[in-house]
Amino acid sequence: MTQPLLADPGVVLGEDGLARPAWAACDPLLRDYYDTEWGMAVTDEQGVFERVCLEGFQAGLSWATILRKRPAFREAFDDFDPDTVAGYDDQDVERLLADTGIVRNRQKILATVRNARATIELRADNGLSALIWSFQPGTTPRPRRFEDIPTTSPESVALSKELRRRGFAFVGPTTMFALMEAIGIIDTHLLGSHRRGTSGVWPE
Structure with missing residues (x-):
C-alpha cells in the first residue's frame, strides 16, 4: 500500500x-x-448524552479504543437512552463490570448512571443539549498544525464547572473541550483539512 x-x-x-x-x-x-462524524453538529439529547459518556470513558485512554468499543457500549447501555440508564441499579452495574466489550471501570460506569439522572433533571431547564451548546464561544480556533490545537478553553472550563454543579461526573475541562470539538461547538479541523468548515456551524 x-x-x-x-x-x-x-x-x-x-x-x-x-x-x-x-x-x-x-x-x-x-x-x-x-x-x-467528528465535528458535525449534534444537538439531540440522546446523541449529546452518549458523547458526554463516551468522552468520560475515554479519559486516560485513546479515542480509537473507545470508537472500536462503541457498538458494545451502545448495546450495554441501551443505546444511551437517558431514561433507561437512569434506572440502572446495582445489578446493572455488576452486569456492566462483567462486560468485556466495554471499558470496565466502576467509577466511569457509576458516573454514566449519575449523568443520566442529571440529564433527566435538566429537562426542566431547557435540557442537556441547550445547556452545553450555550457555551459555544464567539470564535473558533484556526489551527494549522495539530500542535496549535488547545486542549482546554475558558468555555470548556466554565462548562465543566456548570455540569459538575448540575450533578455530572467525569466532565473535566479537557474532556469537555474534546466534547465541544466532537459535536461541532467549536471547529478545530486543521486549516488544510478537507473537513474544515463543513459542519455548517462555523465558516471556513
Whole structure:
C-alpha cells in the first residue's frame, strides 16, 4: 500500500487525494469517523448524552479504543437512552463490570448512571443539549498544525464547572473541550483539512 503523502505542513494527503490530520489518515475506522462524524453538529439529547459518556470513558485512554468499543457500549447501555440508564441499579452495574466489550471501570460506569439522572433533571431547564451548546464561544480556533490545537478553553472550563454543579461526573475541562470539538461547538479541523468548515456551524 502506498503511504500517504505530506501536503499542507499540518495534514497528510491520503490516497483518495483528501487532506486529513495524521491521527485520521491511516486507520480506516478513525478515517471514516473523521470524514463523516467528528465535528458535525449534534444537538439531540440522546446523541449529546452518549458523547458526554463516551468522552468520560475515554479519559486516560485513546479515542480509537473507545470508537472500536462503541457498538458494545451502545448495546450495554441501551443505546444511551437517558431514561433507561437512569434506572440502572446495582445489578446493572455488576452486569456492566462483567462486560468485556466495554471499558470496565466502576467509577466511569457509576458516573454514566449519575449523568443520566442529571440529564433527566435538566429537562426542566431547557435540557442537556441547550445547556452545553450555550457555551459555544464567539470564535473558533484556526489551527494549522495539530500542535496549535488547545486542549482546554475558558468555555470548556466554565462548562465543566456548570455540569459538575448540575450533578455530572467525569466532565473535566479537557474532556469537555474534546466534547465541544466532537459535536461541532467549536471547529478545530486543521486549516488544510478537507473537513474544515463543513459542519455548517462555523465558516471556513
